[in-house]
Amino acid sequence: MPLTLLKYGLHGHSLPDRDIPPTPDLRRHYDVVIIGGGGHGLAAAHYLSKHHGITRVAVLEKGYLAGGNTARNTTTIRSNYITNASIRFYKEAVALYESMSQELNFNVMFSQRGQLTLAHSEATLRSFHLRAEMGRHNGTRISVVDPRQVLEICPHLNMDAGGQHEILGGLWHEDGGTARHDAVAWGYAAQAAGRGVEIHQRTEVLGFEVSGDRVAAIRTNRGTVSVGHVIQAAGGMNQHVAELAGIDLPIRCFPLQAMVTQALKPFLHTLVSSANLHVYLVQSSRGEIVIGGGSDPYQLISTRSTLDLKEQLAHGAVQLFPFLHNVKLMRQWAGITDMTPDYTPIMGASPLRNYWLDCGWGTWGFKATPVAGKYLAETVANERVADILLPFSLSRFATMDLINEMGATAASH
Amino acid sequence: MKIMTCPLNGPRNISEFTCFGPVDDPVDPDALSDAAWSRHLFHHDNRAGVIREWWRHTPSNYFFIAERNTVTDEIVATYGANDLSHSRKTP
Numbered sequence: 001m002p003l004t005l006l007k008y009g010l011h012g013h014s015l016p017d018r019d020i021p022p023t024p025d026l027r028r029h030y031d032v033v034i035i036g037g038g039g040h041g042l043a044a045a046h047y048l049s050k051h052h053g054i055t056r057v058a059v060l061e062k063g064y065l066a067g068g069n070t071a072r073n074t075t076t077i078r079s080n081y082i083t084n085a086s087i088r089f090y091k092e093a094v095a096l097y098e099s100m101s102q103e104l105n106f107n108v109m110f111s112q113r114g115q116l117t118l119a120h121s122e123a124t125l126r127s128f129h130l131r132a133e134m135g136r137h138n139g140t141r142i143s144v145v146d147p148r149q150v151l152e153i154c155p156h157l158n159m160d161a162g163g164q165h166e167i168l169g170g171l172w173h174e175d176g177g178t179a180r181h182d183a184v185a186w187g188y189a190a191q192a193a194g195r196g197v198e199i200h201q202r203t204e205v206l207g208f209e210v211s212g213d214r215v216a217a218i219r220t221n222r223g224t225v226s227v228g229h230v231i232q233a234a235g236g237m238n239q240h241v242a243e244l245a246g247i248d249l250p251i252r253c254f255p256l257q258a259m260v261t262q263a264l265k266p267f268l269h270t271l272v273s274s275a276n277l278h279v280y281l282v283q284s285s286r287g288e289i290v291i292g293g294g295s296d297p298y299q300l301i302s303t304r305s306t307l308d309l310k311e312q313l314a315h316g317a318v319q320l321f322p323f324l325h326n327v328k329l330m331r332q333w334a335g336i337t338d339m340t341p342d343y344t345p346i347m348g349a350s351p352l353r354n355y356w357l358d359c360g361w362g363t364w365g366f367k368a369t370p371v372a373g374k375y376l377a378e379t380v381a382n383e384r385v386a387d388i389l390l391p392f393s394l395s396r397f398a399t400m401d402l403i404n405e406m407g408a409t410a411a412s413h
Numbered sequence: 414m415k416i417m418t419c420p421l422n423g424p425r426n427i428s429e430f431t432c433f434g435p436v437d438d439p440v441d442p443d444a445l446s447d448a449a450w451s452r453h454l455f456h457h458d459n460r461a462g463v464i465r466e467w468w469r470h471t472p473s474n475y476f477f478i479a480e481r482n483t484v485t486d487e488i489v490a491t492y493g494a495n496d497l498s499h500s501r502k503t504p
Binding site: 239240248250251252253297298299300302304306307308341400 | 414415427428431432434435447448455456459464466483484485486
């Protein structure tokens with residue numbers, strides 16, 4: 001063994017790989033330009049290059065790789081939605097996470113530990129029954145559980161939650177889980193870059209040259225490039241980037257705040273969320289308790305945090321797990337979410353024929369990273385919106401075909 | 414603690430207030446096309462800068478207008494809804 005190790009070391013195989021090449025100069029033309037170097041954009045680049053052989057692709061990122069909402073989300077993966085269109089879509093997202101580490105040859109630490117959503121009122125329980133029936137109809141693992149089962153799943157819960165929010169039951173979603181958010185983005189980036197996709201960090205889109213109903217070129221702070229197709233996956237800046245292309249999206253920006261505690265011994269083996277208390281908790285693989293909740297109460301295009309909201313998160317967490325009262329907070333942050341009126345994303349066609357949208361990801365975007373990338377790549381390659389994306393079109397607002405998923409958020413925003 | 418000045422109750426903790434979103438230009442529902450109606454319902458001001466919003470002082474249920482910067486979160490002005498100009502163009 002030591003000899004083998006020595007030989008291996010001297011062979012030079014052990015030199016570290018640089019996963020992502022440094023930013024090259026911009027070329028004059030790309031077949032596809034992806035605006036936004038977060039998880040969604042990088043996943044689209046991966047699938048374009050892997051499934052469709054399209055490699056003259058540039059990913060433009062205003063800041064650094066995966067530094068926006070990919071870095072700021074709380075890594076929840078689940079498919080316990082209300083409508084057929086959403087459940088079908090997010091069910092495939094969960095399936096893609098199950099095989100992602102193999103697909104990317106990169107450990108994304110997917111941990112399918114189940115998500116438990118708590119009901120503190122009869123009304124919430126009724127909505128859980130609807131979600132459980134819809135989920136089972138679509139072949140996902142989901143059921144309504146009574147307080148005894150809640151305690152079996154999560155023995156440390158304070159079942160009367162301070163006397164005001166007694167836990168009456170829960171929605172137990174065994175398919176739910178978490179993954180390491182940064183690894184997801186890095187894995188896609190490394191795969192795409194390995195096939196020739198260029199990743200341009202610190203490259204900001206300043207405007208578009210539109211001719212007729214097509215985008216001819218994109219102006220950036222590093223020069224102008226002509227394009228075949230554009231995918232917009234710009235996270236919190238989606239409404240403003242689309243405006244540069246003359247596309248009006250029904251999106252408003254709200255901050256979403258989260259925080260983590262010091263590391264504790266493992267005690268929380270599921271994701272736990274409570275819509276009534278506007279809080280959800282998950283223990284990371286490092287032992288930290290990640291605490292998230294609802295969006296800020298009014299719109300803002302900033303990643304500032306507020307003590308009010310952090311206190312509200314702490315209040316909910318301590319109601320559910322009183323022994324957390326003297327645990328220290330280690331970090332806190334906020335992201336800018338691009339909220340749609342129906343809490344459902346906007347994907348697919350835009351008024352411009354070669355401009356494709358991956359927008360309106362609000363507070364629910366991380367879980368959809370693989371599936372959104374996969375079907376946007378298919379959409380661009382075929383120049384035709386993939387069937388699974390059709391319900392999520394921008395035109396649904398004009399035809400009143402909204403997909404209301406407000407009730408399926410983890411912490412009822 | 415962030416303070417908002419209510420035109421009726423004076424400076425109060427912002428936790429006493431509820432935001433009701435940007436002020437939209439008034440429309441005549443009978444005269445609007447379907448597309449314009451959809452726009453009125455779903456598209457609201459999201460500019461990076463000063464916007465005009467409906468707010469309520471919750472304990473007194475008093476509704477008023479605030480002008481607020483959506484980048485700095487600075488509250489520029491608050492006034493009663495009567496002071497909205499009749500044209501009501503966004504600032």
